[in-house]
Ligand SMILES: Nc1ncnc2c1ncn2[C@@H]1O[C@H](COP(=O)(O)OP(=O)(O)OP(=O)(O)O)[C@@H](O)[C@H]1O
């Protein structure tokens with residue numbers, strides 16, 4: 092009665108000519124972008140791409156599998172310190188060091204996932220909070236990790252190419268981010284991702300349909316930690332210098348905020364969330380330089396608050412964004428995007 | 441050495457116990473672990489500090505002012521944010537309390553900056569008395585006594601006052617309580633106020649030992665959770681005992697095994713308890729219904 | 731122990747606090763038959779299912795499937811042995827489409843892992859082949875149950891009856907040898923119920939499944955069951971062919987209301 096459907100099309104990344112066109116356009120613009128932007132903006136884009144990696148990974152855990160983590164700064168730190176230490180002490184080449192330390196992060200994720208099996212929401216949140224804090228403590232006190240002083244990132248080279256500007260780093264970071272996004276998207280379209288989502292929607296049904304809860308819940312942690320580990324390793328080189336205070340509890344909440352803002356359970360949303368929020372974060376860092384608003388805030392701070400503390404309004408704004416989104420728009424930017432799309436589809440009518 | 445470690449462990453433990461109590465009171469009524477608990481206490485402590493140092497009020501006035509602030513803050517947060525959650529599942533409730541945490545942390549850092557301040561206190565941390573081979577400061581003794589006194593008051597409150605009994609009824613079965621004419625919404629507000637004030641006590645007892653800055657309560661928050669988990673999250677007595685146990689274990693670990701890793705004890709305890717006895721040491725287990 | 735028995739339950743007992751929800755229940759199911767469990771609300775029917783697929787661990791008794799005692803095994807292991815079920819209160823993956831729900835039913839037969847899943851970029855890749863192969867089976871089930879119109883819709887928003895069918899489809903996708911259906915017709919109108927009876931018979935003929943059925947609709951139970959077990963307060967009352975069971979005095983008293991018996995004769 093009907094012609095045979097091509098099932099591959101349903102999972103294929105680019106199943107039409109138009110998509111191919113846009114895909115190539117995207118790659119072309121990503122490739123030319125660093126030659127058009129001033130240096131500071133390249134730095135910002137790099138920052139965004141790194142946060143995209145963490146956010147996509149964290150969304151696999153929180154948005155797709157329905158587990159929570161308040162300790163992702165811990166995995167991020169493991170990636171950063173691991174990469175730097177493997178390169179300086181054991182002279183691993185960069186990519187190998189990066190993959191190894193991401194795998195170490197994944198291993199820690201797996202271990203942390205084990206208690207997670209027995210834990211429902213609140214307990215899991217507490218355990219992961221403890222994990223993140225413990226990691227910060229350990230690297231802050233142990234001399235191998237440079238203690239409070241931190242560590243300097245070694246020189247970076249990829250085969251014959253020396254990478255020492257943000258523009259060169261851009262190609263490394265963006266390529267890796269790009270591949271990891273595709274990987275996440277593929278994973279979510281196939282068996283493993285389906286099992287994750289199934290666990291989120293009904294763990295009982297998933298279990299009775301043959302999904303090994305132990306395996307898949309810990310796997311989600313491991314995959315998510317792997318992403319955070321890679322991102323951490325890249326961050327070490329973007330900052331050039333790492334110390335324990337860059338990986339505190341607040342950072343874990345920032346990551347969570349990226350996911351919430353983008354939208355739980357959407358990779359595209361994660362990208363939007365990380366990009367928008369990183370921009371906001373970096374802008375708020377220098378809020379006093381903003382036209383008008385900056386001056387107002389400065390005089391307000393001088394009158395009522397404390398000028399030195401002004402950059403902390405980032406924390407206030409992030410907190411408010413989290414609360415407001417959870418209360419009013421749990422789907423985040425992605426939900427917003429979907430609704431605009433529907434709106435425009437039916438537009439003149 | 442051993443005695444010393446135990447004694448000062450108990451003193452720290454009583455702070456953990458207070459934070460754990462504050463958390464458990466909320467957890468029992470709202471079923472949400474309050475990640476804003478630490479920051480609520482921190483900011484109340486700053487209010488006390490401002491009244492005391494910046495405005496020069498007496499200890500009594502400043503502390504009472506801080507308690508009133510703490511209560512108002514608790515009511516405000518519960519009423520304005522938590523109650524609005526459209527789909528109050530665990531994840532969104534947790535996220536909302538994390539939101540508070542961020543907002544309060546940011547506000548405190550903006551207002552008072554990151555530099556560390558000395559928090560004056562009517563009892564000294566330097567005058568000490570000797571008990572056998574152990575030394576204990578007046579402040580430690582005051583901490584222990586104040587905590588015990590507070591716990592006793594809480595016991596009386598839940599046992600004999602009308603509000604306390606209504607609160608307990610709401611914790612056990614909100615629906616039934618409502619049917620019996622208890623205004624559970626109001627109880628919810630009172631719960632948050634009470635919890636916030638208990639937290640404030642912990643903050644004000646901790647600040648003189650630790651120096652006051654916006655990070656004051658970050659670690660104690662985790663310790664409080666560890667204590668609460670140890671006690672099973674749902675019993676007040678368990679939470680209090682959990683606090684003392686944690687304080688002592690942590691100190692002994694720091695004294696005999698490794699000072700560097702002392703602060704991961706809390707995390708290890710959380711993980712171990714959750715792995716081997718998820719219902720905590722003092723609470724009963726229950727099976728989920730399919 | 732006869733080996734040709736696919737499935738038997740012996741002296742199954744489970745307690746919740748003071749309540750004995752299932753009390754020494756025994757029965758055996760012939761391969762390829764439809765065996766029904768009936769009883770009033772709270773009798774312990776669903777609890778028996780929960781014990782069979784490992785969600786609850788019984789306090790005593792054994793559950794033999796293909797010659798092996800499966801008590802104490804994890805649900806996912808039991809699923810792999812070939813037992814699938816549907817739930818009384820629908821447990822679908824609400825934010826997945828119908829097709830994805832059914833694909834999850836293929837989980838135990840598929841091979842894709844994290845690595846092959848993340849790195850498929852061609853039609854020929856392992857993961858893509860895996861998907862295509864199992865999609866074909868899933869499409870057959872979609873055709874069988876007439877679910878084409880729901881294929882790409884999120885199941886959360888579909889009508890109740892359709893959701894029940896999707897659950898059935900998901901269970902079938904697992905290719906079980908033993909299928910547990912917990913009140914499959916609840917919430918369906920009489921037309922849908924007729925279709926369901928037809929499908930259940932059809933499935934059983936075609937796939938040679940053994941079916942364990944919990945159902946409140948007496949007409950349907952009497953219509954399709956080979957054997958019926960009646961329980962009340964966790965205890966077995968009687969077991970037998972439909973016509974035997976509906977004549978049993980205690981059944982009439984304990985369970986079958988007047989109208990339902992009359993309804994049956996119509
Ligand atoms: N996890 C549990 N904890 C406590 N009691 C339970 C649990 N699961 C089931 N019960 C109790 O066991 C008894 C049997 O329940 P069950 O769900 O098996 O009944 P049922 O025969 O399926 O009834 P219905 O026709 O309403 O579906 C009930 O009293 C129920 O409350």
Ligand SMILES: [Mg+2]
Pocket residue numbers: 775776777818
């Ligand atoms: Mg039932």
